[in-house]
Amino acid sequence: MAMKSFILLIPILIVIFVGTQAEAQLPPTTAGASFNISGIVLCSTDSSVYNVATPTPPFPNATVQLLCDGNVIASTTTSESGGFSFLVRLQATLTTVLASCKVDVVTPLSACNATLPSTSPSLEASLRATIQSSVTTSKIITSPFQVMGSL
Numbered sequence: 001m002a003m004k005s006f007i008l009l010i011p012i013l014i015v016i017f018v019g020t021q022a023e024a025q026l027p028p029t030t031a032g033a034s035f036n037i038s039g040i041v042l043c044s045t046d047s048s049v050y051n052v053a054t055p056t057p058p059f060p061n062a063t064v065q066l067l068c069d070g071n072v073i074a075s076t077t078t079s080e081s082g083g084f085s086f087l088v089r090l091q092a093t094l095t096t097v098l099a100s101c102k103v104d105v106v107t108p109l110s111a112c113n114a115t116l117p118s119t120s121p122s123l124e125a126s127l128r129a130t131i132q133s134s135v136t137t138s139k140i141i142t143s144p145f146q147v148m149g150s151l
């Protein structure tokens with residue numbers, strides 16, 4: 001029994017090692033790299049607060065913008081489950097993108113719950129790196145969305 005668990009552990013360790021290697025190769029050294037930036041917008045002033053018993057509903061149909069150095073780079077709308085993704089090509093390294101870009105939700109929170117604030121833009125999130133999904137595209141996810149100004 002003990003022997004079996006030891007053997008099972010080896011492939012897991014290899015997977016972790018390969019994952020770390022892929023991450024260590026970032027940021028891309030050539031200019032003009034592809035980035036897939038994705039996240040989920042919830043109908044809440046702070047998505048980092050998650051209650052298992054009463055899960056926060058998603059924020060569907062919300063306009064979200066990708067901003068880098070304060071300039072709007074791309075715009076899209078959240079799905080029924082609050083999900084969105086931007087596929088962009090930028091003359092920047094992953095490090096620069098993580099440091100200078102953020103995602104804003106333009107639609108007021110009152111659109112998904114009338115008791116929430118009607119200010120626009122309503123929510124903001126910074127970017128987090130994830131493991132590279134392919135050789136050519138860096139996959140990035142957003143941090144939990146929070147009301148503007150709390151970053």
Ligand SMILES: *[C@@H]1O[C@H](CO)[C@@H](O)[C@H](O)[C@H]1NC(C)=O
Nearest residue numbers: 036037038084085086087139
């Ligand atoms: C970007 O990432 C999201 C989330 O993983 C995925 O659903 C979407 O298909 C990706 N887009 C492209 C063009 O690869």
Ligand SMILES: *[C@@H]1O[C@H](CO)[C@@H](O)[C@H](O)[C@H]1NC(C)=O
Nearest residue numbers: 059060061062077079080111
């Ligand atoms: C999403 O927005 C569009 C355009 O504003 C509207 O026609 C549609 O009914 C909305 N869908 C939902 C599910 O709110």
Ligand SMILES: *[C@@H]1O[C@H](CO)[C@@H](O)[C@H](O)[C@H]1NC(C)=O
Nearest residue numbers: 043044056057113114115116
């Ligand atoms: C709307 O927001 C209020 C205040 O955060 C919350 O108590 C309520 O449960 C929300 N309603 C829905 C349907 O999510």
